Amino acid sequence: MLDVASLKVRYGAIEAVRGLDLSVGKGEIVALLGANGAGKSSTLAAISGLAHWSGEIVFDGQSLQGHSPEAITRAGIGLVPEGRRIFAGLTVSENLLLGGAVHAPPVELRRRAARMQERFPILAERRHQKAGLMSGGEQQMLAIARALMAEPRLLLMDEPSLGLAPQVVEAVFDLIASLRDEGITILLVEQNVPMSLDIADHALVLAQGQISVRGTTKEVAESQAVQGAYLGH
Ligand code: ATP
Secondary structure: OEEEEEEEEEEOOEEEEEEEEEEEOOOOEEEEEOOOOOOHHHHHHHHOOOOOOEEEEEEOOEEOOOOOHHHHHHHOEEEEOOOOOOOOOOEHHHHHHHHOOOOOOHHHHHHHHHHHHHHOHHHHHOOOOEHHHOOHHHHHHHHHHHHHOOOOOEEEEEOOOOOOOHHHHHHHHHHHHHHHHOOOEEEEEOOOHHHHHHHOOEEEEEEOOEEEEEEEHHHHHHOHHHHHHOOOO
16 A cells, blocks of 8 residues: 655754655554654654655655645645644644545544544543643544544554553553454554554664564564563563
């Protein structure tokens, strides 16, 4: 579904991504792991059209070169950004309606927002409240629901469990598994390596802008680099 080849992202003199290749098959969860600053967010930013890049990004057989973020959302790629980036001063409902505002008419948007509130009862409960007043876990659910409003076929998730309490982390991973079961393909950037390896089909470890380890989750979990650096063995 997604094929990335020789991807490079640079910010002035900084080469954040230095020739990355990755593929995500339809219906898979692929985990993209790596230390802070390895280039994970920059990779997602490139795929979403939010960073300048060179190389190849092909989604469903179509090159994304030169496509705007709006066109990429319309093509079926959604992003749950790092740090959630909800609109803290707007209500939960307003956040949902804005997230899906890319291409659907208002009636359809309201229908989708209602569906999201059925799926996430906490969002229904809080729909008239300012989103910034919710807990971190609730804000993360809102960020995910907002991305789902555009009905993506591929969801890019940037550290969705970061900073959340352990039970909430479990709930986020359960949600990711159920999204996959519903047919959404997922590229998951995470710092929770054990849980990511548990849930994903394939995994890649990014180090200084390049892939250092790749394979099935079993292969990656057994690799020395991951055992030493992330699993504490
Ligand atoms: P983190 O988990 O800390 O977000 P990451 O693996 O997602 O790490 P990136 O955020 O992609 O890594 O950052 C890769 C490199 O690019 C880092 O050296 C970072 O400082 C740099 N960088 C990221 N965004 C920018 C920017 N907008 N301008 C300049 N440099 C940037």
